[in-house]
Amino acid sequence: MPxxxxxxHEVEIGADERLNCIEAARRAGKEIPHYCWHxxxxxxxxxxxCLIETGQRDPATxxxxxxxxxxxxxxxxxxxxxxxxxxxxxxxxSRARVEEALLIDHPIDxxxxxxxxxxxxxxxxxxxxxxxxxxxxxxxxxxKREVGPTISLFVDRCIMCTRCVRFTREVSGTGELMxxxxxxxxxxxxxxxxxxxxxxxxxxxxxxPVGALGDKDFLYQxxxxxxxxxANVCGGCxxxxxxxxxxxxxxxxxxxxxxxxxxxxxxxCDEGRYGWHHLHDSSRxxxxxxxxxxxxxxNGNAAAFQPVExxxxxxxxxxxxxxAGRLTVAVSPMLTVEEAWMLCGVxxxxxxxxxxxxxxxxxxxxxESFPGGFTIRGEKCPNRKxxxxxxxxxxxxxxxxxxxxAHVASGHADAAWITAGYPAAWxxxxxxxxxxxxxCLVVQDLFDSPLxxxxxxxxxxxxxxxxxxxxxxxxxxxQSFRQAIRPPAGVWPEGRLYWxxxxxxxxxxxxxxxxxxxxSSPAFAALGGDMPETGVDLRxxxxx
Ligand code: SF4
Numbered sequence: 001m002p003x004x005x006x007x008x009h010e011v012e013i014g015a016d017e018r019l020n021c022i023e024a025a026r027r028a029g030k031e032i033p034h035y036c037w038h039x040x041x042x043x044x045x046x047x048x049x050c051l052i053e054t055g056q057r058d059p060a061t062x063x064x065x066x067x068x069x070x071x072x073x074x075x076x077x078x079x080x081x082x083x084x085x086x087x088x089x090x091x092x093x094s095r096a097r098v099e100e101a102l103l104i105d106h107p108i109d110x111x112x113x114x115x116x117x118x119x120x121x122x123x124x125x126x127x128x129x130x131x132x133x134x135x136x137x138x139x140x141x142x143x144k145r146e147v148g149p150t151i152s153l154f155v156d157r158c159i160m161c162t163r164c165v166r167f168t169r170e171v172s173g174t175g176e177l178m179x180x181x182x183x184x185x186x187x188x189x190x191x192x193x194x195x196x197x198x199x200x201x202x203x204x205x206x207x208x209p210v211g212a213l214g215d216k217d218f219l220y221q222x223x224x225x226x227x228x229x230x231a232n233v234c235g236g237c238x239x240x241x242x243x244x245x246x247x248x249x250x251x252x253x254x255x256x257x258x259x260x261x262x263x264x265x266x267x268x269c270d271e272g273r274y275g276w277h278h279l280h281d282s283s284r285x286x287x288x289x290x291x292x293x294x295x296x297x298x299n300g301n302a303a304a305f306q307p308v309e310x311x312x313x314x315x316x317x318x319x320x321x322x323x324a325g326r327l328t329v330a331v332s333p334m335l336t337v338e339e340a341w342m343l344c345g346v347x348x349x350x351x352x353x354x355x356x357x358x359x360x361x362x363x364x365x366x367x368e369s370f371p372g373g374f375t376i377r378g379e380k381c382p383n384r385k386x387x388x389x390x391x392x393x394x395x396x397x398x399x400x401x402x403x404x405x406a407h408v409a410s411g412h413a414d415a416a417w418i419t420a421g422y423p424a425a426w427x428x429x430x431x432x433x434x435x436x437x438x439x440c441l442v443v444q445d446l447f448d449s450p451l452x453x454x455x456x457x458x459x460x461x462x463x464x465x466x467x468x469x470x471x472x473x474x475x476x477x478x479q480s481f482r483q484a485i486r487p488p489a490g491v492w493p494e495g496r497l498y499w500x501x502x503x504x505x506x507x508x509x510x511x512x513x514x515x516x517x518x519x520s521s522p523a524f525a526a527l528g529g530d531m532p533e534t535g536v537d538l539r540x541x542x543x544x
Contacts, residue, residue, distance in 0.1 A: 001013070001014075001015065002014075002015060002078075002079060002080035002081075003080060003081065004019075004024045004027075004028075004078045004080075004081075004082045004083075004084065005057060005064075005081075005082070005083045005084065006024065006025050006027075006028035006030055006084045006086065007028070007030060007084070007085060007086055007087055009028050011024065011027045011028045013027065013078065018077065019077070019078050020037075020043075020073060020074050020075065020076060020077055020078065021050075021052060021054060021071075021073035021074075021076045021077075021078055021082075021084050022034055022037060022050055022073045022074055023039075024078040024082070024084065025052075025073070025084055025086055030084075030086050032050045032052060032073045032086055033049050033050065033095060033120075033124045033127070033128060034047065034049050034050040034073070034074055035047035035049050035120060035159060035161040035163075035209045036049075036074070036161040036162060036163060037050060037073075037074035038163055038207060038266075039266070040171065040265055040266045040267070040372070041163060041166045041167060041170060041171070041207075042166055042170060043074050043075050044162060044166070045072040045074055045075040046160070046161065046162065047098070047159065047161050048072065048094070048098050049095060049098050049099075049124065050072050050073035050074050051070040051071065051072055051073070051091065051094045051095070051098075052070060052071065052073045052076075052084060052085060052086050052091055053066060053067070053070060053071075053084075053085035053088050053090060053091060054066070054067050054071050054076055054082060054083060054084055054085070055067060055082075055083040055085075056081055056082060056083065057081040057082075057083055058081070059080070059081055064083050066083070066085075070090060070091065070094055073086075092128065095124070095128035095129075096128060096129055096130050099121075099124060099125050099128055099129035099130070100129065100130060100133075100134065100135075102121060102159050103121075103125065103129070103133070104135050104138075105156075105159075105184070106121060106156070106157060106159065106210070107140040107142070107156045107157060109140075109142075109157070110122065113154075113157065113211035114211055114214050114215075114218065114219055114220065114224075115157075115208075115210055115211030115224075116211070116223070116224070117223060117224040117225045118224045119209070119210055119211060120209035120210065121159065121209065121210045140156045141155065141156055142154075142156060143155040143156065145189070146195075147176075147177070147188075147189070147190050147195060147196045147213075148176070148190070148195040148196030148197045148201055149195065149197055149216075150197075150201060150202060150215065150216050150217060150270065150274075151196055151201060151202070151204065151205060151213055151214065151215060151216065152213070152214045152216060152219065153188060153189075153212060153213055153214075154211060154212050154213075154214060155187055155188075155212070157210050157211050157212040158187065158188055158210070158212035159209070159210055159212070160179070160186055160188075161208075161209060162179060162188075163204070163207040163208065163209070164177050164188060164204040164207055164208060164213060165177045165178060165179060165188065167200075167203060167204050167207055168196070168198070168204070170371065170372055171200065171203070171267065171370060171371065171372030171373075171374065172198045172199070172200040172201070172203075172370055172371070172372065173370055173371035173372070174198040176190050176191065176194055176195065176196045176197070176198065177189070177190060177196060177204070178190070178191065188212070199269050199270055199271065199368070199370075199376060200267060200269055200270065200370060200374060201270055202215060202268070202270045202273045202274075203257070203266075203267050203268070206256060206257060206266075215254070217254070217274055218253060218254045221253050221254075222248060222253045224246075226248050227246040227247065227248055227253060227254075228246070228247055228248060229244045229245065229246045229247075229256075230244065230245045230247070230465070230481075230482055230483075230484035231243075231244060231258055231481060231482070231533050232244065232245040232255075232258075232464065232465055232481045232482075232484055233382065233464070233471050233479045233481050234255070234268060234272040234275070234382070234464070235275075235334060235381070235382040235423075235463070235464035235471070236269070236271050236272035236275045236380065236382075237271075237272070237376060237377040237378070237379060237380050237381070237382070238377040238379040238380075238381060238382060238384060238385075238473055238474035239263065239264065239375060239376065239377045239473060239474065240263060240382050240383075240471050240472075240473030240474075240477065240479060241257065241260075241263060241264035241267075241268045241269075241272055242257070242258035242259070242260035242263055242264055242479065242533075242534065242535075243255045243256060243257060243258050243268060243272070244256045244257075244258045245276070245465045245484040245485070247465070247484055247485050250485045250486050251280065251485070252276045252279055252280070252465055252484070252485060254273075255268070255272065255273050255274075255275075255276055256268075258533075260479075260533075260534045260535070261534070262477055262534055262535060262537065263473065263475075263477055263479070263534070263535070264374065265373070265374070267372070267374050269374070269376045271376065275423065276463075276464075276465065278423040278424070278446065278447075278463060279463040279464075279465060279466065279485075281447070283447060283448070284446055284447060284460070284488065285445060285446065285447065285448065285458060285459075285460040285461070286460060286488050286489075286490050286491055287307050287460065287490050287491075288307070288308045288309075288310060288313045288457070288458070288459050288460065288492075289304075289305025289306060289307055289308060289457070289458045290305060290306055290308050290316065290320075290456065290457050290458075291303050291304075291305055291306070291455070291456055291457075292306060302453055302454075305455075305458050310492055310497070310500075313457075313459070313497065314497070314500045314501055317442065317457060317459075317501070318346075318350060318501060320415075320440050320456065320457070321350045321351070321415050321417070321440060321442070322350055322351075323440075324414045324415035324438075324439045324440035325351075325414035325415065325439075326351060326353070326354075326355070326412060326413050326414045326415070327347055327350055327351035327354040327355070327413070327414070327415045327416075327417065328354070328355040328357070328404060328407055328408060328412075328413040328415065328416045328417070329343065329344070329347040329354055329355070329356050329357070329416070329417045329418075329419075330357055330358070330359040330360070330401060330404050330416070330417070330418045330419055330420075331343055331344065331356060331357070331358060331359055331387050331390065331391060331419060332359035332360070332381075332387070332419040332420050332421050332422075332444075332461075333358065333359060333360075333361055333381035333382070333383045333384040333386075333387050334359075334381055334382065334383065334419075334420070334421035334422060334461075334464075335383065335387065335419060335421065335469075335494060336383065336386070336467060336468070336469025336470050336471060336495070336510065337383065337386040337387070337389070337390055337469065337470045337471070337472060337478075337514075337517065337524065337527075338469040338470060338495060338510045338513040338514055338517065339467070339469055339493075339494045339495045339498060340383075340386065340387045340390040340391075341390050341393070341513065341517050342495065342498035342499060342502060342513060343417075343419065343494070343498050344356055344390060344391070344393075344394045344396075345498075345502055346498050346501045346502055347417065348394065349502070355396075355399075355404070355407050355412070355413065356391055356394055356396035356399065357391070357396060357399035357400060357401060357403050357404035357407070358384065358387055358388060358391060358399060358400050358401060359387070359401055359418070359419055359420065360401045360420070360422070360426055360427065361379060361381055361384050361400075361401065362379070362380040362381055362422060362424075362426055363378050363379055363380065364378055364380050365378045366378045377474055379474065381422075382464070382471040382473065383471040383472060384474075385472040385473065385474060385476060386470065386471055386472035386478070389472065389521075389523050389524065392523065393520075393521045393523070404416075405431065405434050408434050408435060408438070409434055413438065414438065414439055414440065415438060415439060415440035415441070415442070416435055416438055416440075416441050416442070417442040417444070418435075418441070418442065418443050418444065418445075418451060419444045419445075419461070419494065420443070420444065420445035420446070420449070420461060421444070421445060421446055421461035421462070421463070421494070422445070422446065423446065423463065425447075425449065426449065427449050427450055427451060428450055429450045431450070432449070432450035432451045432453065432454055435451060435454050436454050438454070439456075440456045440457075441454050441455045441456050441457070442455065442456065442457040442459065443455040443457070443458055443459070444459040444460070444461050444494065445458075445459075445460075445461050446460070446461045446462075446463065459497070460487075460490075460491045460492070461494060462487045462491060462493045462494065463487075465483070465484040465485050466483060466484070466485055466486065466487040466491075466493060467483060467493050467494070467495065468481060468482050468483040468493075468495070468510045469481070469495065469510045469513075469514070470510075470514060470527060470531075472538060475537075476537060476538045476539040477535050477536070477537050477538070478526070478527060478531075478535050478536050478537075478538050479531075479534070479535035480510075480514065480527070480531040480535070493508070495508050495510060495513075496508040499513075514527050514528075515527075515528055523538070524538075526538050
């Protein structure tokens with residue numbers, strides 16, 4: 001195996017790996033500071049923060065010959081015998097000079113800067129800078145430039161790393177950003193009339209190592225040190241991008257991409273990034289309700305739902321469905337596989353012949369791919385694959401929402417339980433009419449819909465950050481995640497209701513359900529052990 005020597009410690013790298021000094025040093029647990037380098041972008045070696053000493057060890061004699069000057073770690077590839085020195089006096093001096101130069105032109109406005117607390121300029125200055133300023137502080141302009149509908153540029157704070165410019169050229173392929181002027185006067189800007197407005201634009205805020213690019217959605221909402229973060233999965237489309245949900249006191253403040261080489265690399269789309277506001281929408285359904293027995297519904301004069309305590313939902317819902325007769329269940333692709341599996345189990349315990357089918361799959365346009373390899377899926381739900389696999393376990397594989405509508409229309413159903421949980425309007429009056437004559441209709445959703453008028457039971461659903469479990473994306477990649485925030489008071493996550501309806505004791509435990517599912521179905525066998533944060537590829541595991 002090729003070996004690299006980092007500050008005297010030998011680390012092995014793969015024979016085919018193409019690593020630079022920053023990446024090789026990380027293998028040895030050494031972080032080489034850098035601003036302009038990013039693994040998802042081209043190398044420009046412009047910030048000079050990653051200057052280090054390197055050399056080469058002779059394999060025959062073991063003698064090391066060093067390069068007589070500092071070199072940029074981002075631009076210097078390693079090979080067998082490469083020697084990296086990250087902590088010499090020359091390296092430390094170089095870092096201190098780079099920090100000093102940057103801070104001459106950077107306002108110390110940390111108290112009003114969104115980036116404070118997660119700013120590389122702050123962190124590197126503490127780690128590598130010097131305590132005293134040798135140059136006079138000059139006046140800053142505090143110019144703010146609206147470079148796009150979602151992003152502001154705080155011009156003085158920019159350190160000209162050009163990560164943002166390269167992103168728009170290499171990843172989004174939209175090229176809105178550029179460097180204007182030269183030398184000490186250079187600035188980031190957009191071309192007149194062409195704002196930074198593309199479907200991946202928010203990523204430049206994550207890329208900016210300082211507070212120059214601000215996300216208007218998050219600006220001045222929270223200090224970052226108040227935020228807690230949970231590894232989640234975006235529910236916006238069937239790509240299932242890995243994200244961090246950042247929240248405080250059960251309120252989500254922002255979503256950030258979570259690096260996952262198997263799914264989304266370093267990026268997320270803006271639709272996913274800002275797709276959390278519905279969680280805090282005041283029009284959400286917040287309580288379980290049932291229309292009084294004998295009251296007609298579906299004619300526009302339906303009686304109001306009477307609130308029902310959850311303990312009574314568990315027994316009353318089962319009783320109503322058993323009494324109604326032939327049951328039909330739509331299993332929403334917004335549910336996790338654990339929830340879907342329990343729901344199917346509940347349905348079959350009520351009616352062993354229950355007709356199970358995949359719920360509505362929202363589609364908007366086609367898949368959209370970008371030059372950097374990122375793809376936004378047209379299928380706007382995270383777990384169609386997972387629900388399809390669950391349905392196959394129950395002998396209902398391949399059944400779709402349209403099959404369910406046809407089943408109901410042909411008079412083969414007495415009761416229907418429609419699970420939904422979509423963040424936006426998803427059905428219409430005509431579709432809802434199909435359920436108008438049913439003796440019992442259960443609708444479990446985030447918001448009122450045309451189905452509400454015909455419902456006997458209305459049950460709240462939860463959003464992506466309020467549930468726990470596993471989603472399987474369009475490429476059969478399974479990712480498990482924990483609940484980030486609690487749902488609004490009075491709302492039970494779907495899994496908790498199904499867990500109780502199955503008569504299971506204690507608190508709902510998605511991990512226990514997942515293990516049980518893995519043991520009972522070969523299709524889910526790979527979900528049995530501890531799941532890595534980046535998930536598992538179910539197809540690969542099955543073939544192995
Ligand atoms: S705005 Fe941020 S990402 Fe862009 S060049 Fe300046 S410091 Fe770098």
